[in-house]
Amino acid sequence: MQEDFHYYATYCAAILAGYSHEESMEICYSAQFVDMCSKTYLASIKAPLSAATTQLQLEMMDARTDIIGLQEITRIWASFHFLPKDLYAKKKWRPKVYMNKYRLICGPNSDLMVKMVELAKGKPLQNVGIAMHVLADTWAHAYYAGTPSLVINGTTAEFYEIVQDGDGEKEIPIHFRHSASTPDDLDKHIFTNSLYQGNEKSIMNLGHGRAGHLPDYSFAKYRFYPAWGDYGDIVKDNPSDYYKAFCQMVYAMKYIREKELFFEKDTYHVPEVAPYRKRIDQILRKRQIIACDDWKAFGEELSGQTIEDFDIDRFKSEYIEVAEEHKKDTFLGKFIDGAIAHKAMVSNEISSSGSFLAGFVQVKIHDKISKS
């Protein structure tokens, strides 16, 4: 997902869940910051590099693709952007090497997602923001895995966008090109994707690179053939999925605020969201590259307050200027602690399932060291 959903839509969801404007700003900032917190940024503020929640393109270009490098990549991407749906999935006639990657395929309503939300209860708002980012991405990035793999993340060249045609729908072939500097042409159904690389562990085969930004466009409904699908096709209905993601975020945050007793999978009927269903649907289905303005307007109507634009450096000086022993109490300090804890939880769940693709994590939270 993009800034429109991770920042502004998360703000809207937090307001509907009952958080105040200030709390919602902390949550949505943390959610968006997951897409910004790279090793490069952490090095610039002298923060622990193990807290990285994303990798810049330049960092990935230099990334090693031996087991150490692959574990580093998988730890970040599987933890924060492609949370695995079923770490114990079964598939006949496949060796362990294949199954280790197959089990990393992302999808919504996983046991890991439930555990993540439950763990966010009683924790700082930064943890809530991280959880909301990961939850939202389980919907957008479904069917792809957070590890470089051609046999999992590869696709055929056949992508069809499903658009309204009168009372029905029609399919229009999508054309991909490899031009990162050229914006996607929504009118002509021309999108940018990553270059085909025959190497199984090439960084080009990480996540949804072969589908370009399609999974991150809320308006897109499309059909494609994933490599893991054994010639079966998948119809990805982003407007429907994004709406469910929004409802689930509100439900999760109500649970975290103790307004719900339990947090259960596949629960989307949230009374707070129902009155705004049509408005949200309009935003999601509007054919545009990014929907920040629409979500921002909606959020400001809900809260009656102004939503500050996202600024990556907003809390930077606070973290840099404070003494070492007090860094953990700053905004970024709490985010860093939350990111490390989340990464440790997911990586060790993956490790417990019998896969070493994410390695394991030794957790150091400022003033104590523990293996989690």
Next chain:
Amino acid sequence: MDDQKRQLIKKYESNIILSGRSMLFFGLWDAFKFLATYLYGEGGELNEDLNVLIQAELLPDYAEWIIVGIVCLLLFSFNFYIGAKAIAYGKGRGKRRVWFLIVAGILGLATLVGIPYYFSDIKITDLDSVIATALMDVAFVYMVFDMIYSAGRLAAINKKRQMEA
């Protein structure tokens, strides 16, 4: 049509297209193999016959290269045509005629029968190149029979669909 049938149809069509594309590559390989054998092989019959005709001045000097070029082109074109037909068959373009499968089958069978002859009267110094050539031919045979099998399964599924319709 249920999902499983759709998946099977897609699988077999994909196999046939892949085999068709492989035929194009093997066409290049056949042409290259002929050229290498002519240039570096020991007294190929064509080489001897052409030398006789050239020395008798019945053919110009350059005639040998023209003839070799034509043979290479024929070898490649033959495979290319079968491969193109296979790709069109797999993509469902035009009428699905099967004669190319028969020709490919004959080619595959001939290749299969010829593989053991690579190893008769073999020199130890040639072992690596003979094994490499034999493996290429084994791959070719597998590809051809996979194409025929996939086409057969595809036809069976489509026939069953028509009967159910």
